[in-house]
Amino acid sequence: MNELRSDQFTFHERLNATFLAELFEGDTIYAETVFEDFLRDLPTYWERVQTSYQHKNLPLLGTNIHTCKTLFGYVGFTDLQELCQEFENKCAIYTAEELQTDFATLVRKKQEAQHIIENEYKRLKRYNEGA
Amino acid sequence: MKTTCIIVEDIQIAADFLKKFCEKSGLVEVKGHFLNVPDALVFLDEHKPDLIFLDVEMPGANGFQLLDSLTYSPKIILTTSKTEYAFDAFQYNVNDYLKKPFTYKRFLESIHKVQGLPAPGTGPTPATPPPSDIDFLFIRADDKLVRLKKEDILFMESMRDYVKFVTPGKTYVTYSTLKSMEEKLGGPSFIKVHRSYIININKIDDIRGNTIYVQGNAIPVGKGHKEELAARLNLQ
The missing domain is CATH 3.40.50.2300 (Response regulator)
Structure with missing residues (x-):
């Protein structure tokens, strides 16, 4: 793990900074790698989410959301993790029609999250280049 | 190695x-x-x-x-x-x-x-008695460490990454897992009756079907826990 700098990196307010501090232990280089990996992997996983939703395959939709939930956790989106968990649970109970509103909310939150992580990744990169 | x-x-x-x-x-x-x-x-x-x-x-x-x-x-x-x-x-x-x-x-x-090693940050042989011999535990709640007497606990409920402790006078929520609390509590008074609940068996008022009642609180009994509960309560 790299040394902590005096000007410590502060994560976006939407992210769980306390958890990220414990997870990365000040290693902003590794945080940059993880954020980069997140941005690389999320589109693939999210495409699976969209496909299973379109095919109304709810067990598979639940599994795919489960994967995305884990990914969100690694970049500190703990609130989004909870939303995914709720949606995952609902996949076992409700129909695709009944999940329309929840799914739309999830899509919107995912887009917001992705945007935030894109910016955080750029900030981390700049921060590490200045190290 | x-x-x-x-x-x-x-x-x-x-x-x-x-x-x-x-x-x-x-x-x-x-x-x-x-x-x-x-x-x-x-x-x-x-x-x-x-x-x-x-x-x-x-x-x-x-x-x-x-x-x-x-x-x-x-x-x-x-x-x-x-x-x-x-x-x-x-x-x-x-x-x-x-x-x-x-x-x-x-x-x-x-x-x-x-690996059977002591937990990180602890000595090789703890000088303190095992947890089951202690009649209280400390939980972090309301920005402080609260001392809870085990006998005062009615039941605990898992809330994702948190555990809710219910006592006759007050409810506390602490960042922990039910599993961790189960290990800390030990002793014969507590039993897991559902994946989300551990109860103090001394506080049970009555049992109706698959529900245990503790001072007005209804607690479900999970299918996989019935047998052990029955054995602990000498109901078999």
Whole structure:
């Protein structure tokens, strides 16, 4: 793990900074790698989410959301993790029609999250280049 | 000598974290990473690592199916982001259960547990009596450490990453897991009756069907817990 700098990196307010501090232990280089990996992997996983939703395959939709939930956790989106968990649970109970509103909310939150992580990744990169 | 392990995990970021933690610890050597159960089983046919870090939900076969197919008894640490599997995990006698994403500190605790070492930061032989001999416990709630007498606890309820303690006068919520509290409490008074509930059996008012009533609180009894509960209450 790299040394902590005096000007410590502060994560976006939407992210769980306390958890990220414990997870990365000040290693902003590794945080940059993880954020980069997140941005690389999320589109693939999210495409699976969209496909299973379109095919109304709810067990598979639940599994795919489960994967995305884990990914969100690694970049500190703990609130989004909870939303995914709720949606995952609902996949076992409700129909695709009944999940329309929840799914739309999830899509919107995912887009917001992705945007935030894109910016955080750029900030981390700049921060590490200045190290 | 290092513990040898494999990682069975379909999410690359999660596997990368594990590899990094293993390397950092100097205690565990990763012999392979597999994205699915069948590939892992092929490897396990020829190699016998000491430890398997096992995800539960993966495409195709899940982690429990791998456990059903094992031909020897390695140590198992389940890694999942779903707390609902905790009960199944205990039925399979897994050595530990890590909820993803987890920190290096939590990883190290788990490795020490598997290797039979004292928990990180503790001495080799604790001078204090075992937890079951202590009649109280401290929980962090309301920004302070609160001393709770075990006999005052009516029941505990799991709330994802938190545990709610219900006493006659007050309810406390602390950042912990039911599993951890179960270990801390010990003793004959407490029993897990549902994946989300541990009750103090001395506080039961009555039982109706699959529901236990404790001072006006209705607590469900899980199917898998009925037998043990009946035995503990001498109802068999």
